[in-house]
Amino acid sequence: xxxxxxxxxxxxxxxxxxxxxxxxxEDPAAELMPAxxxxxxxxxxxxxxxxxRDTPFxxxxxxxxxxxxGMFAMDYQGAQPVERRFLRRLLAAGNPREGYVANRGLHLxxxxxxxxxxxxxxxxxxxxxxxxxxxxxxxxxxxVAATTFRLLGPRGRELLWGLLTLAGHxxxxxxxxADRVIxxxxxxxxxxxxxxxxxPWSRDGETALAEISAFAVGIRGCTRQSLAxxxxxxxGDPKQIAPIIxxxxxxxxxxxxxxxxxxxxxxxxxxHGASGERATAPAATAPAATAPAATAPAATAESQVHAADDxxxxxxxxxxxxxxxxxxxxxxxxxxxxxxxxxxxxxALSDFITGGKMHDKKVVLKDSGWRIVKDKGFDIAGEEAxxxxxxxxxxxxxxxSARALGDLLSRYTGATYVRRMFSDQITAxxxxxxxxxxxxxxxLAVPIVVHELKITLVKAFAAIGxxxxxxxxxxxxxxxxxxxxxxxxxxxxxxxxxLPPDFGRRARAEAYMAPAxxxxxxxxxGIPFPALGIEDQL
Amino acid sequence: MSSMxxxxxxxxxxxxxxxxxxxxxxxxxxxxxxxGVDVGVVDILAEHLARWAVELEAPVGFEQIAAGTAYLDxxxxxxxxxxxxxxxxxxxxxxxxxxxxxxxxxxxxxxxxFVPELPALSAxxxxxxxxxxxxxxxxxxxx
Numbered sequence: 001x002x003x004x005x006x007x008x009x010x011x012x013x014x015x016x017x018x019x020x021x022x023x024x025x026e027d028p029a030a031e032l033m034p035a036x037x038x039x040x041x042x043x044x045x046x047x048x049x050x051x052x053r054d055t056p057f058x059x060x061x062x063x064x065x066x067x068x069x070g071m072f073a074m075d076y077q078g079a080q081p082v083e084r085r086f087l088r089r090l091l092a093a094g095n096p097r098e099g100y101v102a103n104r105g106l107h108l109x110x111x112x113x114x115x116x117x118x119x120x121x122x123x124x125x126x127x128x129x130x131x132x133x134x135x136x137x138x139x140x141x142x143x144v145a146a147t148t149f150r151l152l153g154p155r156g157r158e159l160l161w162g163l164l165t166l167a168g169h170x171x172x173x174x175x176x177x178a179d180r181v182i183x184x185x186x187x188x189x190x191x192x193x194x195x196x197x198x199x200p201w202s203r204d205g206e207t208a209l210a211e212i213s214a215f216a217v218g219i220r221g222c223t224r225q226s227l228a229x230x231x232x233x234x235x236g237d238p239k240q241i242a243p244i245i246x247x248x249x250x251x252x253x254x255x256x257x258x259x260x261x262x263x264x265x266x267x268x269x270x271x272h273g274a275s276g277e278r279a280t281a282p283a284a285t286a287p288a289a290t291a292p293a294a295t296a297p298a299a300t301a302e303s304q305v306h307a308a309d310d311x312x313x314x315x316x317x318x319x320x321x322x323x324x325x326x327x328x329x330x331x332x333x334x335x336x337x338x339x340x341x342x343x344x345x346x347x348a349l350s351d352f353i354t355g356g357k358m359h360d361k362k363v364v365l366k367d368s369g370w371r372i373v374k375d376k377g378f379d380i381a382g383e384e385a386x387x388x389x390x391x392x393x394x395x396x397x398x399x400x401s402a403r404a405l406g407d408l409l410s411r412y413t414g415a416t417y418v419r420r421m422f423s424d425q426i427t428a429x430x431x432x433x434x435x436x437x438x439x440x441x442x443x444l445a446v447p448i449v450v451h452e453l454k455i456t457l458v459k460a461f462a463a464i465g466x467x468x469x470x471x472x473x474x475x476x477x478x479x480x481x482x483x484x485x486x487x488x489x490x491x492x493x494x495x496x497x498x499l500p501p502d503f504g505r506r507a508r509a510e511a512y513m514a515p516a517x518x519x520x521x522x523x524x525x526g527i528p529f530p531a532l533g534i535e536d537q538l
Numbered sequence: 539m540s541s542m543x544x545x546x547x548x549x550x551x552x553x554x555x556x557x558x559x560x561x562x563x564x565x566x567x568x569x570x571x572x573x574g575v576d577v578g579v580v581d582i583l584a585e586h587l588a589r590w591a592v593e594l595e596a597p598v599g600f601e602q603i604a605a606g607t608a609y610l611d612x613x614x615x616x617x618x619x620x621x622x623x624x625x626x627x628x629x630x631x632x633x634x635x636x637x638x639x640x641x642x643x644x645x646x647x648x649x650x651x652f653v654p655e656l657p658a659l660s661a662x663x664x665x666x667x668x669x670x671x672x673x674x675x676x677x678x679x680x681x
Binding site: 255260 | 553554560568571574576578579582584585586587588592593594595598599602603605606607631635637638641644649650651653654656658661
């Protein structure tokens, strides 16, 4: 007997098979995906699972899918109407599984609901009715897009929000045949494709923003078919193959171009428009949809509901939104030493925003560091935001440091983080060492904060490896990245009241960042490589 | 370049990535940070190669990869790694292995760059009387 999706004991007993009808009211989602069977009030999970035995959806064989099914049930049952409508749209799309995985990852990242729904639908909706099942972007791309958006500077965020708001609009308002959800997803995908050019010290950040802006204007109001064919180089529509692909004999170079087009819709869009003509007519002047008249009122009502669901709220303009980007700037300045700013200037700026005391000499350093931020930096933060961040650090402290670390690291590690204090975990009866080693077994590094009590110095380490078969024998490999120092020590050492001298004078491990894996599909980039043993786990 | 000698044996062993790559990954990550390689570029290069591997039907040579990734303006160290890893030609699987290897390097670089920022990231002012007087109710009452 296999094990169920929860990973606990065998779910289905050896007794008589039980077949029950779902008692929940009929729901379109229930017909679309086995996960939706959980939607109702059925409490006998064993009976439900029995219906999937020996099918491709048997959760006993597919643990991640089983877990997703349970999550879906909880999501759906606890959701507001707008979220339920979104989940039904997700399931009705051609690529619902990856769409739902994207939705879960975006949930964990804390993406704003409208952005999360937009990106998840962009993953779930398929480009072409025939051939390879591909969404407008992948689940991992969706997550990267959300974090890249959140790490933009104030000007970039305003610009992007404006572009997202105008998606699907013409001069006279919303265009009936436009698909603003897909437009927005593609704009966000273009942002993700420029993540390496939108950093705080980027030299061509302005150009990158201008490219996104031109792309958003270019695709605005286009039909969905046009968006599908012209924002990829995959030849899904034989009538709309980009000239650079059609005229290329070298298969390896062709594959490289298609790959680049899959990353960057702007590149694909430009490649299709090489002749200089506009890619497609605006939806307002395109031929009317050919839907039967009898279904038109219902469709209109539904699209009106969806339009209301897709409306963008006001952009979050809190000063705290800029803090992760400031830390990004400081982190890069640290590794590039004096190339950007002097360590003293960086530390003074850092002390300022974290609410530290500012004596005269430090104020001078802070001011000189701030001039560098303004002159050399790309859209890092405004002066008011700096003051707001400082006030927050001195007062109520609403800043979520773990989420900020996740924003900075998740594109590289595939994880988001929850800050946990060692002492709190032990008091609550949890086992922090087991949590750390479990994360390491899953391939996720665990950042650890160590505090030197006497001089209130805080250092950061990362647990990056482990050895040992049993809890008592666990050894962890720690690195102090800023010093390039590595050490191996018994895991239980981390719980000592005073750590060994390698950690500093009278130091103790204070907190760790517990990682949660975001890539429910396969790393890297959600692409399975079976020839390397990297399989789709769903 | 001696730090890349390990690539001569290839990245794949027994149908998966070699087990002994992690020390090389860390060495390269430290070296690339030192020479100013942008971790963001390594990340997107890895994505490009991974997707390239998916689409690839015939082997690809280093020159083709260099031409296809020229838009990323790769640092000389990164180009050197590509040259050593690809050799004469790379199959789709070898290209995928290279992409995964670059992902590992980018992750190691990211840990070196961002983890030291963690103390500042989670820092807040001590709740001294001074700090309390600067904000909130105390400041309001003080007028």
